Every structure is written in structure tokens, then in C-alpha cells.
Amino acid sequence: MVISMKKFIKHNLIILGFFCCIAGFMLILIFGEKETNSISERRKLKEFPKFRVKTLQDHSYMEDLEAYLLDHFPFRDNLRSMKAYFAYDVLGQLENNDIYIANGYAGKLEYPLKENSVIKAAEKMQAIKAQYFPKAEAYYAIVPDKNYFLADKNGYPSMDYNRLKSLMQERLTDMTYIDIWDTLSIEDYYATDTHWRQECLGETVQQIGDVMGFSEYLFLDYEQKEIEEFYGVYYGQSALPLSSEPLYYLTNETIQMATQWSLEKNKIQPIYMSEEETGFDKYNIFLAGAQALQRIESPLAKTENRLIVFRDSFGSSIVPLFLEAYKEIIVIDTRYISPSLLGEYVDFETENTQILFLYNTLLLNNSSMLK
Amino acid sequence: MLFSSITFLYFFLPTVFILYGIASIKQDITWRNLVLCVMSCLFYAWGEPMYFFLMLVQVMIVYGLTCYMEKKRESATGKVCFTLSVLLPFASLFYFKYTAFFMMTLTSWLPWPESWIKSAKTITLPIGISFYTFQLTSYCIDVWLGRVKLQKNLLSLMTYVALFPQLIAGPIVRYSDVDKELSDRKTTRENLAEGIVRFTIGLGKKVLIANVLGEFVAEALALENRGIALSWAYALAVSLQIYFDFSGYSDMAIGLGRMFGFHFPENFHYPFISDSLTEFWRRWHMTLGTWFRDYVYIPMGGNRVKKAKWFFNLLTVWFLTGLWHGAGWNFIIWGLFFGVFLILEKVFFGKTERKSSLLGKIAGHVYVVIAIIISFLIFHAENMEVAMRDIRALLPGMGMEKVQLETALFTLRNRLGILFIALVGSTPFPLLVWKRFFTWLRKDVVEEIVKAIGVVVILLLSTAYLIDGSFNPFLYFRF
Numbered sequence: 083m084v085i086s087m088k089k090f091i092k093h094n095l096i097i098l099g100f101f102c103c104i105a106g107f108m109l110i111l112i113f114g115e116k117e118t119n120s121i122s123e124r125r126k127l128k129e130f131p132k133f134r135v136k137t138l139q140d141h142s143y144m145e146d147l148e149a150y151l152l153d154h155f156p157f158r159d160n161l162r163s164m165k166a167y168f169a170y171d172v173l174g175q176l177e178n179n180d181i182y183i184a185n186g187y188a189g190k191l192e193y194p195l196k197e198n199s200v201i202k203a204a205e206k207m208q209a210i211k212a213q214y215f216p217k218a219e220a221y222y223a224i225v226p227d228k229n230y231f232l233a234d235k236n237g238y239p240s241m242d243y244n245r246l247k248s249l250m251q252e253r254l255t256d257m258t259y260i261d262i263w264d265t266l267s268i269e270d271y272y273a274t275d276t277h278w279r280q281e282c283l284g285e286t287v288q289q290i291g292d293v294m295g296f297s298e299y300l301f302l303d304y305e306q307k308e309i310e311e312f313y314g315v316y317y318g319q320s321a322l323p324l325s326s327e328p329l330y331y332l333t334n335e336t337i338q339m340a341t342q343w344s345l346e347k348n349k350i351q352p353i354y355m356s357e358e359e360t361g362f363d364k365y366n367i368f369l370a371g372a373q374a375l376q377r378i379e380s381p382l383a384k385t386e387n388r389l390i391v392f393r394d395s396f397g398s399s400i401v402p403l404f405l406e407a408y409k410e411i412i413v414i415d416t417r418y419i420s421p422s423l424l425g426e427y428v429d430f431e432t433e434n435t436q437i438l439f440l441y442n443t444l445l446l447n448n449s450s451m452l453k
Numbered sequence: 454m455l456f457s458s459i460t461f462l463y464f465f466l467p468t469v470f471i472l473y474g475i476a477s478i479k480q481d482i483t484w485r486n487l488v489l490c491v492m493s494c495l496f497y498a499w500g501e502p503m504y505f506f507l508m509l510v511q512v513m514i515v516y517g518l519t520c521y522m523e524k525k526r527e528s529a530t531g532k533v534c535f536t537l538s539v540l541l542p543f544a545s546l547f548y549f550k551y552t553a554f555f556m557m558t559l560t561s562w563l564p565w566p567e568s569w570i571k572s573a574k575t576i577t578l579p580i581g582i583s584f585y586t587f588q589l590t591s592y593c594i595d596v597w598l599g600r601v602k603l604q605k606n607l608l609s610l611m612t613y614v615a616l617f618p619q620l621i622a623g624p625i626v627r628y629s630d631v632d633k634e635l636s637d638r639k640t641t642r643e644n645l646a647e648g649i650v651r652f653t654i655g656l657g658k659k660v661l662i663a664n665v666l667g668e669f670v671a672e673a674l675a676l677e678n679r680g681i682a683l684s685w686a687y688a689l690a691v692s693l694q695i696y697f698d699f700s701g702y703s704d705m706a707i708g709l710g711r712m713f714g715f716h717f718p719e720n721f722h723y724p725f726i727s728d729s730l731t732e733f734w735r736r737w738h739m740t741l742g743t744w745f746r747d748y749v750y751i752p753m754g755g756n757r758v759k760k761a762k763w764f765f766n767l768l769t770v771w772f773l774t775g776l777w778h779g780a781g782w783n784f785i786i787w788g789l790f791f792g793v794f795l796i797l798e799k800v801f802f803g804k805t806e807r808k809s810s811l812l813g814k815i816a817g818h819v820y821v822v823i824a825i826i827i828s829f830l831i832f833h834a835e836n837m838e839v840a841m842r843d844i845r846a847l848l849p850g851m852g853m854e855k856v857q858l859e860t861a862l863f864t865l866r867n868r869l870g871i872l873f874i875a876l877v878g879s880t881p882f883p884l885l886v887w888k889r890f891f892t893w894l895r896k897d898v899v900e901e902i903v904k905a906i907g908v909v910v911i912l913l914l915s916t917a918y919l920i921d922g923s924f925n926p927f928l929y930f931r932f
Contacts, residue, residue, distance in 0.1 A: 091898050093646035095905040100649045101470075103912050108463045144460070144499055151459040155920050165917035173665065174870030176863070179921070193860055194677070239860040321921060 110156040117154070123318040124362035127153040162321035176238070181320040184236035187273045188316035188324060189228045195241035196447050197249060203449035204253035207439050210392065210421050211257065214430040215437055221294055222439035223260040224250060224446065225396045227276065231268035241447055250446070257439070260293045262286045274324050275314020276444070277365055280399040281306055281330040287403045294436055296407035299384040304332035312364045329364050332403065336382040340405050345375040345419070345427060353378070353402050368398035374418035375427055380405040388435040390428065392416060394445045417445075420453045454499040456705045457660050459919060462912075465496065469617075473640075473713065482636060486612045489713065493617040497580070500621070504579035511542055512614050515589050516607050519596050523603045538593040546586040549578055554780035581621030583777055585614050587744055592628040594748060601629050609635045618709035622702045624720035625740040631715055638714030648711030653908045655704025660915040662875050663698035664922075666690045669868040670833075676860060683861040684846035685826075686872060692829040693875040696724065699738070725879045728817030729802070730794045730824055741777070745770050767799075768792045778832070783840055787831045794824060 120127055131137065131146035138144075155161070169175045176182060180191045211220050224247065233240035251259055270282035278286075284302050291297030312329035331354055341350045351370060358366040369376060372395065382405075389408040391397055393415060401413055412428050424430075445451060454461050469492045476484035498505035515538050522534035553573040556565055592613070595601040604610045613635060619626050673679055673687040703720035710717040724736035734742050753766045768789065775788020827844055834840035877883060891900045 088898055091901045093642040093901075095901050096646040096649050096908055097642065099905040099909045100653070100912065101467075103909055104463055104467050107916075108467045111463060139502055141500075141502065144454075148458055148460050151463070152920055155459060155916070158920055161913065161917035162921045164914065165921045168661075168914055168917070169665075172870070173874070176867045194857070237863070239863045 107156055111151060111154065114154075114156055119362070120153070120158075120318070121362070122159050122313070122321075124315065159321070163323060166321040178321065179319050181316050182236075182238055183320070183322070183324075184232045184238065185268065187228060187232055187268055187271065188314070188320055189232045189238070190276070190316060190319070191233075191238060191240075192227065192229055192444055192447060193233075193239040193241050195243075195245055197245070199449045200246050200249045200446050201253065203441065203446045203452060204250050206416070206421070206449065206452050207254060207257075207392070210416070210424075211437070213421070214424060214428075215435075218430070218435065218437055220257045220437040220439065221260055221290075222250070222254060222257050222441075223262050223290060225278070225440065225442035226263050226266060227442055227444045228268065228271050230263070230443070231266075231271075241443065243443065246443060246446060258293060260290050262289050265289050272312065272314045272329070273327055274317040275312070275365065276316070277314070277396060277399065279330065280332055280368065280403070283400055283403060287400065290404075290438070291407065294438065296385070296387070296404070299407040300403075301334065301336070301406045304334050304337075306330050306332055309359050309364055309367065314365075315363070329367070331367060331399075336380060336405050337402050339382050340378055340380040340402075342369060342376045342378045342413075344370060344373045346373060353405070365395070365398070369401060369413065371395070371398065372415065372418065373413070374415055375424075376413040378405070378411040378413065380409055380411070383407060383409045385409065386434060388412070388432055390414065390430065390435060390437050392437075392439045392441075394441055396442045397440050400440070416453050417451045418453075454496050456702065456709075457656060457915065457919060459916070460499075461496075462656075462916070465492070465499075468492070470712075477640065482638070483608065485713075486608055486635065489617070490608055490612040490615060493612070493615040493620060496617040497615060497620055501580050504582075507545065507579055507582075508585060508615065509611075511545060511585075511589060512611050513607070514538075514541055515593060516604075516610050519593055519603055520605065522593075522597065535593065535597045539590050542586045542589045546582055549576055549582055551776075551780045552576055584623050584625055585620065587625050587741075588614055588627070591625075591744060591748060595628060601632055604628070604632075604635075616710070616715070618706040618713075618715075619717060622699070622706070623738075623740060624703050624706060624718055625744050626710075626717050627740075627744075630718055634715050640712065640714045644711050644714055648708045648713075649908060650708070650904060651711060652705050652708030653911045655701045655706075655708055656915045657911040658697045658701030658704060658878075660701075660918045661911070662871065662878065663694050663701055664918065665868075665871045666694035666697065666875055669864070669871065670694055672864050672868075676857070676864065678854075678857045678861070679846055680858060680861045681847065681849050683865050684843070686865050686868070688826045688830055688843065688847060689876075690868070690872060691833045692725075692826050693872070693879060695829055695833065696721070696879060697875060723879065723881050725822070725825070726818075726881065727821050728814050729798055730791060730821060731798050733821055733825065734791065734795070741774070745774055749773060764796050767796055771795070781836070783831050783834055783837050786837065787828055790828050790831060 117127055119125070128146065128150040130150055131143055133143060137146070166178045169178045177191055181188055182191065183189075207222065211218075226243065229238070229240040230243055232238070265285040265288075266278065266282075270286075271278050287300060287302070288297055291300050307330065309329040309331070311326040313324075313326050317324050317326075333354065337353050340353050342353055343350050347370075353369065354367050355370045356367070358364060358371065363371065365371070369378075378401070384406055385408065387408050388410045389404060390412045391401055391404075391414065393401070393413060394417065397413065397415075401411060404411060414424065414428070454465060456462075469488070472488045472492065473485060476488045494505065494509075497508060518534045518538040518541075522531045522538060525531035525534065553570065553576060556570050556573050559565075560570065592601070592604075592610075596603050604613070613626075613628055613631060614620075616626070616631075669690050670687060673683055673690070676683070679687060700721040707717045707719070718740050720738060720740050722736040722739065724733050727733040727736055750766055750770045753769065754762060755766065756763050758766065771788040771792025772785060773788070774791070775785040778784045778787070827847075830843045831837070831840045834843060891897075894900070
């Protein structure tokens, strides 16, 4: 009995293990149910490529098929977690896919400082000012990314933030700099996401308001609403089983009465997009996420003033908190619209108009995204 | 198609096994060869749809020429056929691989029109052309010299050249290596199990070690100032990445061959433990080394000539070895670098390359490691300017700012684990420990179970890495 068992194990176990794996996964890949979206990675999964002679010749069919198989591989999320644990625990890596966890927060490594990129961003901001509002007073604020609070203290490299600020200040001499860095701490950011938490921005809004002269109109008492189970962008990238966190948004009558029109959708929508609560990225609840150009009207504003904000995704959550002070806010994201087209859609010469550039350090360090 | 791709691992491979299994029901080996040949063609065409026909035409031309050559062996026509059978594959290799390089190199003497150089630069290199050209020409030469019998069966010849395990990145399997197995081979459980283990180890070497080292190399390369410690770690990682990438591929090829009953020649044998560069080249890319020895060095007279001619022979071989690896001056210099060192070793140490004393052995290892590291910096660099910058960075003297220092230290700390694993894995130590442990344990069953678990774990981990990332280029595909 023992001999026959030994005989069976010899070679057969290896053969069985190997073939069970490759044949098993092949069968599941062929017959298993296919998802259309990946919740953890917040994206649509690839569809089975259509066969055409042209795609076969240019090799794109093979690449698309491989991408499809990678996307629909059985137990994809579990295997990605397995890889993450192997990288951390066996290889002793301090990050996985550039994501690191420190003090319960997930951060994405961003280093070193790309001085040329920061200079280009400043030049682009200057060019916009020179073209559309050369004499108007313009303000700019820089939003620190999470690495500013996390990286250095925990032994991770980060960009030289002081140098970044001084590069901007040296070039944007005809704009007023609003320093909001002291108003923020790591607790003001989501643990699993890049962004700041809207409910923690009171001090930041106050600081911006003080410099731009609208703080007296601010009403900082809001009703706080909760969306459960928010998984930020780093959740999917880290491939680790991080806990979800609640996403809060602040509202009051002024915000509820305000409306936004976006250039892409060409329709009027509320400030908070409730349908995004079930979407890939719940942060898109704020001003419908990435949009090229939006016009927000705030009928209950306490002034007739107008604000034009050049912003990135951090702007989506802070802009609603300005609605008490401005009758109209134009929100522009030059990652999605060329500055040369702005004149067709935006009147920069109306009186009582203020200009604010609000960009985060990650964008400034990768400013090729700006048009 | 890459071995380390989902398409290969979970579609192509199971399909080949199913078809091969069905074909094995018939006693006639033709059916098994037919399955391997057709699937190998599909494997190649999947990666190179257009250039598949180039390979097909070359095999058919060589088949026709060698058949005719055999018939007219004594006549001038036979000699012409033989010459053509060798020259045509090399002409094709030259056209696809070296046209642009030679035109640019000779441009100061021969002022070609700019448009010629431009169009030469658009020529893309068919995958694996360097490997199958060497296989085809070695077959022709061996048939001409009577070392092997003419293969009259076109299917068998096509199967030999196109055999997917070794088609695109070696080892360079000579016809004599597989001649008998093309007409008579068996897939035993032992072959299958050993092939699986070898293939899986190769997959792990490629995906879990070489690719991760590649990430480290890319991270270090992106830094403006690496500092001396990271520069050395980077240089070491480059050498280890190339080793694990290429030897991993060879392991996969040998393992796959074994699964189908072929015994391919070994290509690597712990090259980093060598204590001379002569020994290193007996352990590194062995099939290429022996190919050049048998088809270039020895026909030129080898070492049985005057000293000056001997050194010339050596330098010619190493010039060609460098050129085989790539159409660039850094590859030629890389080859000549070894040529010069090998000549120096022969001059100073003669045939007693191995140092008997411990100190001599240590000195030998240090010398070999430093020489290898420098050589692979030349090999890996885009051009000689970059190579010289990388080599200079190994020397002390360049100051670093605080931020640069912190970044360099983090990059190093982050990858110390993989460097250590790769370093230990490049020696026979893990295999030695494995053997000692299971000899001591005297439990064959446990060893089999551990092997089976290891196979599954490596396969799953490699799959996990493939799913999670796209950093997956095989370095030797460009040759």
C-alpha cells in the first residue's frame, strides 16, 4: 500500500498540480461568468476583441486578447493581493505599485521634484493670465499631496516641496499666493484616496477667503451627509484588503439651490451628483468629477461677485464651499480643455470677477497633463 | 507569443498538450511532429504574423538546397548549393538586423542618400531571427561535412527549426541534438514531471526575479544622481537581471522540450561562480559559445596557429559574438571587451586558469564579478556614452544633495530583498541545501510533495505578477 502510494506520488503529483492549474484556469476563463467592471480598480474591463484581418496584421488583436484575458482572469483580485503580500513580506519591499501604507494611510510615491514640470505649469498659468485677464488680480494656491505629511516622517522619499513653492513664487510674481499648507494635516485626507476630505476644509476655505476678501460671507455651518463604503483610488492600486471609509459631503440651502452647467454634458445639474454614489469613484459626487468647464450659479449667494477657478480634482470638493460668496463660479480644468478655446465660453472681463488657480503638487510635478 | 503571458500559459500550452495527447494515440511520430510544427508556426505567427512567412520560406529554401547539395555533393553545383544554403540565411539576418547600423557606420565613407538611411531604420527585426539563422546554417554545415544525415522530411526539418520552446530565444539547438528525437521519442511521466519543474523554475526566474530586478533597474536609471552605493547595486542588478531573464527563458525552453520528449542542451551553469572569464563563458550562453567555437573559431585554425593569428581568431570570434547580440557599437565593444580579457587570461595564466590557493580563488571571483558587472553595463546601455556614465558612477567622487541621497537610499532599501534573493539564486547554494536537506530527511515522498506545492505556488505567483503588472519584456527577444 505504502509502495503504491509512493509510486503514485512520484511524478504524478507534480503533473497533476500543474495541469489542474493550467487546465482549470483555462476552463474558468472560457466558461466562467465575465464581469464588465472592476470595482477595486474603478474601471471598465476589456471586452473580447473583435477579429479583423487588419488587427491581426498590426498585432493589436493579440495585444487586446492578452489584455482581455488579464482583465478577466479568475480570482484576479485575490491574485493581485497575493502579489502585494509577496512583494511586502517576502521581497521586503517598502511599496507595491508605488503605493505605501504609513500611519493607516495609503500614499503614492511621487519623487523627485521635476523642476521643469513645475516651471512649465507656472508658465502655463502665466500665459492664461496674460491672454485673458492681464490686469485683473489673480490668486493661486497649491494643495499639498499626502506625501507631504506622510513620506518623510516614515522614511519614504518625496519631492522637495519648499523648492516647488519657491519655483512657483519666483515665476508668478504678478499673482497673489495663498498659503494653505498650515491649514491641512494628514487627517484631512482620505486614507485610501488622493483627495482631501471636504468636511475638513473649513480652515482652508477660511484662509482662502481671508486673502481673497470673501471670508465675511462664508457660512461654515453645514449639514454633513454620509456615503458609506468609499474605497479610494489607492485601494485598487495597492491590491491590499484596506478598509473602506465613509465619504461625507457638506450641504446647506445655498448649495442645494445652486446648479451647475457643464460644457461636455450641456445640461444643468445639481452640485452633488447623487447617482455617483453607486459609480466607480464616489468622489465624483462633487461637481460630477472630471469636467472641462462648468458654470455654477448660486442664487442665494450673498454677493453679486463672480469667481473663475482653474482647478484639478481637488477643486471639485472645495468649490461648493465658496457658493455663499459668489453668484457665479466658472470652474475650468485645463487638462480637458485647451486654454486657447476659453475665450469662446468664458467672459473674463465682467466686473467683480476674481480669479483663482488651485492646483495640487502631484499635478504641478506632472504638468504635461495641462493643455 | 511570450512564455510568460496568459495566452501562452492558459490557452496555448493546454491546447498543445491536448492535441499532442490525441496525436500520441497513433504510433506514427509524424502526427506528433505535425502537431508540434503547426502549433509552433501558430506560436511564431502570433508574435510575428508577417515574418512567419520569412521563416517558412527560409526553411523551404534550405531544405531544397540541402537536398540538391546532397545529390550533387561532388560537383561544383553542390558547392554552390552549400554556399547558398549558408549565405542566404545570413544575408537575411544581415538585412533585417544590421542594414541600418552598417549604413550609419559607413556613412562618412559612403555618403548614402538620407532617404536610404531613413528607410533602413524602418526595417523591423523579426523575432528570433538570430537564433533560427544559426540553427539553419549549422544544419547546412553539418550536412555538408557529413556530421549529420540529410533530413529528407520537410515536416521534420520545419519542426526542428520552428519548435516553439526554443524558437525565439534559444538555446541554440543544433540539428544533431534532436536528430534522433525527431524520429523517435517518448513522453514519459518522468520527462513530463521534470519538464514541468524546470519550466516552472524558469517562469519564476523570469517573472518573479528578472522582472522585479528590471523594475529596480528602471527606478535607479530614472534617478539623476545615484551615488556610489546605488550605482553598484544598479550595476549588479543589471547583470543579475540579464542572467535571470535569459537563463529563465532557457529553463522554460529546456523544460518544455522535456515535456515533449526532447533533450535540449544546457545553456547556463551558474556563471557567476566562475573565477576566470574563460570559465564564465563556459557557463554562460553555452550553446552560443560552442556554436562560435565549432563554426568560426576552429575552422579559422583555433589555437593551433601562430600566436598572432590565434589572438586574431579570438578577437574575430568575440567581435562576432558582440555583433550577434545587437547592431550597436556597445555590443561590439562588449564582445571585444571579453576578447581582450580572455587573451590576457591565456597569456598570463595559460591553461592553469583555476587558482589553487584560497586567496587566488577569492581574487579570481572578485575580478570576474567586477569585469562581468562592467561588461553588462556596456551591454545594457543604450549607447557607449550612457555606458561610460554608468561605469564612472561606480567610482567615488560625485557629491549628492540630501534629497538625492535619501531617494537613492530608499530605492536601494526597497529592493534589497530581491537583490539578495537574486544573488543567492545565481549560485548553486539553494540546490545544494535542497539536496542535502532531502538526503538527510530520506523522504522521497515529502520531496515530491514539496516540489508539487512549489510548482503550483510559483505558477500562481507568476500569474499574479503578470496580472498585476505589465513589466514583462524578454531582453533576449531583440537578438
